[in-house]
Amino acid sequence: MDSFFSSYVWPALIMIGQSLLLLVCLLVFIAFILLADRKVWANVQLRRGPNVVGPFGLFQSFADLLKFILKEPVIPAGADKIVFLLAPLVSVTLALATWAVIPLNDGWAVANINVGILYVFAISSLEVYGIIMGGWASNSKYPFLGALRSAAQMVSYEVSIGFVIVTVLLCVGSLNLTDIVYAQKTGLGTMLGLPNTFLDWHWLPLFPMFVIFFISGLAETNRPPFDLPEAESELVAGYMVEYSSAPYMMLMLGEYAAIMLICSLTTILFLGGWLPPFDFWLINWVPGIIWFLLKVIMVFFGIAMAKAIVPRYRYDQLMRLGWKVFLPLSLIMLIIVAFVLKLTGWAG
Amino acid sequence: MGLQAIFFYLFAFVAVASAFMVISAKNPVHSVLFLILVFFNSAGLFLLTGAEFLAMILLVVYIGAVAVLFLFVVMMLEIDFAEFRSGVLQYAPIGILVGLIVAAELIVVIGGSVITPEATKAITMPIPNPAVRSNTAALGDVLYTNYVYFFEIAGLVLLVAMIGAIVLTLRHRQDVKRQNIASQVARTPKTAVEVVKVKPGQGI
Numbered sequence: 001m002d003s004f005f006s007s008y009v010w011p012a013l014i015m016i017g018q019s020l021l022l023l024v025c026l027l028v029f030i031a032f033i034l035l036a037d038r039k040v041w042a043n044v045q046l047r048r049g050p051n052v053v054g055p056f057g058l059f060q061s062f063a064d065l066l067k068f069i070l071k072e073p074v075i076p077a078g079a080d081k082i083v084f085l086l087a088p089l090v091s092v093t094l095a096l097a098t099w100a101v102i103p104l105n106d107g108w109a110v111a112n113i114n115v116g117i118l119y120v121f122a123i124s125s126l127e128v129y130g131i132i133m134g135g136w137a138s139n140s141k142y143p144f145l146g147a148l149r150s151a152a153q154m155v156s157y158e159v160s161i162g163f164v165i166v167t168v169l170l171c172v173g174s175l176n177l178t179d180i181v182y183a184q185k186t187g188l189g190t191m192l193g194l195p196n197t198f199l200d201w202h203w204l205p206l207f208p209m210f211v212i213f214f215i216s217g218l219a220e221t222n223r224p225p226f227d228l229p230e231a232e233s234e235l236v237a238g239y240m241v242e243y244s245s246a247p248y249m250m251l252m253l254g255e256y257a258a259i260m261l262i263c264s265l266t267t268i269l270f271l272g273g274w275l276p277p278f279d280f281w282l283i284n285w286v287p288g289i290i291w292f293l294l295k296v297i298m299v300f301f302g303i304a305m306a307k308a309i310v311p312r313y314r315y316d317q318l319m320r321l322g323w324k325v326f327l328p329l330s331l332i333m334l335i336i337v338a339f340v341l342k343l344t345g346w347a348g
Numbered sequence: 349m350g351l352q353a354i355f356f357y358l359f360a361f362v363a364v365a366s367a368f369m370v371i372s373a374k375n376p377v378h379s380v381l382f383l384i385l386v387f388f389n390s391a392g393l394f395l396l397t398g399a400e401f402l403a404m405i406l407l408v409v410y411i412g413a414v415a416v417l418f419l420f421v422v423m424m425l426e427i428d429f430a431e432f433r434s435g436v437l438q439y440a441p442i443g444i445l446v447g448l449i450v451a452a453e454l455i456v457v458i459g460g461s462v463i464t465p466e467a468t469k470a471i472t473m474p475i476p477n478p479a480v481r482s483n484t485a486a487l488g489d490v491l492y493t494n495y496v497y498f499f500e501i502a503g504l505v506l507l508v509a510m511i512g513a514i515v516l517t518l519r520h521r522q523d524v525k526r527q528n529i530a531s532q533v534a535r536t537p538k539t540a541v542e543v544v545k546v547k548p549g550q551g552i
Contacts (some may be wrong), residue, residue, distance in 0.1 A: 114482055114484070118405075118408070123409035125413070126407065148423075
């Protein structure tokens with residue numbers, strides 16, 4: 001009985017505790033990220049943004065949370081009730097499930113699995129189901145159009161994201177997310193004889209892929225300028241039209257968790273994860289999680305600025321960009337990177 | 349071992365139950381959603397056998413791409429299922445026959461491996477120790493190093509099939525406005541704008 005406890009119950013309890021801690025921190029972080037998104041957008045447009053609840057409006061997201069929970073959820077009469085309520089659950093569960101393998105610091109991943117990046121890719125390719133199910137189950141025209149758009153859009157951009165990930169994996173030689181960060185300890189900078197700096201990270205040698213990944217990430221998470229599934233000026237709010245109160249909140253939460261995931265994935269693949277930008281005693285003393293969060297916030301600032309300054313793409317332009325520009329470009333880059341690694345023997 | 353058995357029966361039971369729901373659900377969209385559940389649980393079964401790479405690829409390819417297309421098509425088609433189902437019993441004999449053949453084959457394969465375990469070892473590739481060579485790397489060895497030409501030929505066959513499908517269905521409609529980005533970007537004020545001095549009361 002004692003061995004049963006120590007071999008099954010205790011590890012399971014530790015795992016559940018770690019997951020709960022990660023989820024709570026993540027949700028609080030998302031609450032502030034939501035506010036930051038609105039603040040950045042407001043400042044670009046010379047508005048103040050939310051500034052009433054708490055100092056500088058810091059508690060706005062929590063006030064919104066209360067409001068969402070206390071309102072009445074309305075389910076349309078013609079809706080497929082079970083699928084309608086399943087859709088927000090699917091989208092939020094999948095978006096949070098991916099975080100199990102993300103290493104926030106050296107050894108801080110809840111599950112440090114061998115095929116980590118594939119797991120992330122697989123789960124994030126399932127996120128489209130929340131949108132399709134929601135759009136279909138609403139039994140209404142705008143949500144259905146939004147769902148169709150999003151299905152085509154997310155499937156198209158996953159292809160180029162896949163190629164970008166493969167290029168990074170070629171340079172690393174492992175599918176483990178922790179190994180991907182370790183591989184960026186040395187790189188282009190150290191090859192030129194410099195000490196360990198931010199020049200070692202993958203963004204520099206793979207700069208075109210970095211740009212493709214960032215833009216495809218915008219499309220994959222339905223962020224502006226690619227927010228066609230919910231384009232409010234054409235489709236009112238797309239697949240979310242019929243949702244209200246808690247189910248709507250879960251769709252939003254899923255969307256923002258997916259955005260955070262793309263930010264942290266960019267950080268891990270291209271910006272060196274938890275590694276400090278300079279090898280200097282004062283900077284090395286700062287814990288890795290701080291660097292990780294700073295980089296994630298930096299990438300998110302880019303995404304928020306893209307929302308504020310770039311006009312929405314037309315649907316045919318979006319498809320053209322995905323299939324005719326990014327796909328050939330990432331394929332060519334993949335071949336070039338593979339050849340360079342093979343000919344120079346850097347692949348290891 | 350006990351924990352693995354619990355998860356095996358969980359995945360297997362859900363997979364079989366939802367496979368049954370795929371063919372018995374009234375609404376075709378529900379059928380596809382149950383099909384996705386089947387794929388998901390099969391991925392879980394793959395994980396239990398230690399085939400982590402195959403499990404993830406099953407998720408990416410079958411759920412992330414193929415099932416999305418299924419769902420897409422089924423949602424767009426308004427199938428009247430009452431009419432569709434009316435003559436379903438007349439196909440029952442063929443269905444039973446196919447089922448019996450598959451069952452017999454499964455019994456032969458599984459029974460054979462139970463009676464003579466050495467026979468199955470003789471025909472399969474040796475499985476490398478997962479502690480030394482990871483699942484992904486071992487698959488890569490086979491596909492991209494040992495049998496790279498066959499793999500490339502398989503890819504070419506798929507490419508030809510894809511080109512064929514596109515050639516069969518592609519029609520260039522003349523009555524649709526298209527955007528030519530290159531010609532748009534190449535426009536200069538000289539070619540695009542004509543400055544005309546209009547005298548009052550005359551027009552151009």
